[in-house]
Amino acid sequence: MSFLAPLWLAIAGVASGALVIAHFFARHRPRPAMLPTARFIPEAIARAPSPARLPSDLLLLLMRVLALLAIGAALARPVVSPPRRRVARVVVLDTAGAKSASLAHDSAVAMVQPGDTIVGGWEVGGLGGWEVGTLSGGLVRALRAAAALRDHADSLELVIVSPFLEASFDAATDSIRRLWPGRARLVQVAARSASAPRRISIVGAPDDPIRAPVALLGTRSGAETRVMRARPTAADSAFARGGGVLVIWPAASDGASRTDTVGAVAAGGVVVVAPFVRALRLPPSPGRAVAFWVDGVPAATERSSGTGCVRTVAIPLPTAGDLVLRQGVRGLVDALTSACGGPRNSEPAAAARLAMLRGSAGLMRASLAPAGPRRSSASAWLLGISALLLLAEMLVRPRAAS
Amino acid sequence: MPADYGSLLDSLRGVTWPARRAALAGTAGTHRSRLRGLSAEFTEYRPYRQGDDPRRLDWKLLARTDRAFLRITSDRATLGTVLVVDGSASMAFPERTREKWAQACRIAMGLAAVAHASGDPVGLFIPSDGKPGRVEARTRRGVLAEIARVLDGWQPGGGAPLAPALGLLRGTPRIALIGDFLGDADDALRRGRELSAGGTEVHAIEIVAREELEPPAATFLATDPESPEIRRPLTLDSRDPYLQQFAEWRLTTARAWRAGGATFTEVRTDESAAHAVRRICGLGAGVAAR
Secondary structure, eight states: OEESSHHHHHHHHHHHHHHHHHHHTOEEOOOEEEOTTGGGSOOOOSOEEOOOSSOSOHHHHHHHHHHHHHHHHHHHOEEOOOOOEEEEEEEEEOOTTBSOHHHHHHHHHHHOOTTOEEEETHHHHOBTTBOOOOHHHHHHHHHHHHHHTTTTEEEEEEEEEEOOBGGGOOTTHHHHHHTSOSOEEEEEOOBOOOOOOOEEEEESOTTOTTHHHHHHHOOOOSSEEEEESSOOOHHHHHHHHTTOEEEEOOSSOOOOSOOEEEEEEEETTEEEEEEEEEOOOOOOOSSEEEEEETTSOEEEEEEEETTEEEEEEOOOOOSSSSGGGSHHHHHHHHHHTSSTTOOOOOSBOOHHHHHHHHOSSOOEEGGGSOOOOOOOHHHHHHHHHHHHHHHHHHHHHHHHHO | OOHHHHHHHHHTTTOOOOOSSOBOSOSOOSEEEEEESSSSOEEEEEEOOTTSOGGGBOHHHHHHHSOOEEEEEEEEEOOOEEEEEOOSGGGSOSTTTOHHHHHHHHHHHHHHHHHHHTTOOEEEEEOOSSSOEEEEEEOSTTHHHHHHHHHHHOOOOSOOOSHHHHHHTTTOSEEEEEEOOOSSHHHHHHHHHHHHHTTOEEEEEEEEOHHHHSOOSSOEEEEOSSOTTOEEEEOHHHHHHHHHHHHHHHHHHHHHHHHTTOEEEEEETTSOHHHHHHHHHHHHHHHHHO
């Protein structure tokens, strides 16, 4: 057992010693004795200090000392050090872009032993059946897990189970990886094959402005993405639950009481700069934002529905002008009508990225792991015990005084 | 009679307790009486005046000198004495030895013996919340043993006042009040003054325990046995004020009794009872001489 703040224990010990000394010199009612001339003694409080060879009120003293020590021990936050192993593993499971999430999970489970930790990147940006996100989230969680395993092992090994696609990396991945001062074992799982461009069907007016960029995207033969420019029906919801991508993209204003203009919108790496009138309003949705206005306000969200997804877009397309004919709007429409989870780059990661991820040093010493917040479960119990002791002391004190 | 009384009485053999002033006429005794004329103890001659009893003429002197003189003689009378002993709880101090009560008993027995030896009737009165201890004043031989028996059988306790007892003894020629005067001191003093004014010879004898004058140095919670609500800590700090207040009170009490016409004698428990009795008797003689 060790203490996270041992100074409190020392303070409690000193206070207990002072308390014991005080009980030697405690003011107490002196022994009564008969004296017929007592009336000539000046009136005073019938208690007087008198040193003694033994401390007075042993029961009270015991309760007080125990309460003090319990408070000190609680503030010192005792923790029980677990037995240490030589090596503990932190397995980062990234199933985003994997051909089979269950197979990837099995691969990760095969790598762990009792006491090891699996962290999954899908938990960072999980969305129903589609795993999204990059290795960055998993690496951050691995660092946190390393802090938790700091006292359980001498060395920590990082294992990354991932298809290792280009989409698995983002700008922060390298920086986060460098925070782990040790090598990593890379376990590659099969990647999902790149999906064909989805066929876009539009439910709307013949002269709807969205038809222009869709037409410019060309004819596609993949799975269907249904763009609803009107209110969706039950059949549309069933379509989404059946695995389709349903894009609810209202054509007209929803009558929002307050409208303003905004200069740009971004989605799927495409940025369109234009004076958009923000007349549509996104309904409250549990999904994730897939498009943002330039001021950070979500412009489109996506939520899972059955095996498909429903994407709600609040980007008004002008009926006049040539904005819808621009390439940016074309890319915007392509991103918003892509498969669930958004467009992904399914290209395998470059060898240099993998080398960076693997590292070259040995295993990370556990002591180098960041020290995470440690909790002492015994503190609450000790505080409770001290409270009970103080309560008992309050009950016993009047009897001792009398 | 207990053995310690026996040694005390032996040491007091021959001691007299003369009256402070001339006694009223009564049974022939040892005290100077206000009545003059019939006894054989010659005092003086006085010229005959018309109306004097011719039987008191000194006929031989008339025959020799042809002058008529009366032969004046002094009478002697007895002095009834009642010993009032405070038997309250405060006299049972210290708790272990009850030395105050024991000393009061010795003083009472000593005074009774001295008075009885002079032929005076001696009695005893112990005030009590219940039935008081009482021995009527008598001159017979067994009265001392009776007084000793009452004293020895008495258990000090309660807080019976002294003043009512003094009221019951109105008319007694001599009263010796033996106690610590910690009870109804003011009432007893007032009643004592009344008795003195009425011709009673009052002797106030205060019994003071050595432990009251020199209480233990250890700190303790002093409790008044007659007033349990009085509980005060006697510490090193309060010791000196206590001694000072107690001394002032004793001095004030003594002055008040003496101013009221009584004698006042302080007797400590560690003082020889015989010596104290001699002081009391001598003090009475001294005052009478003044």
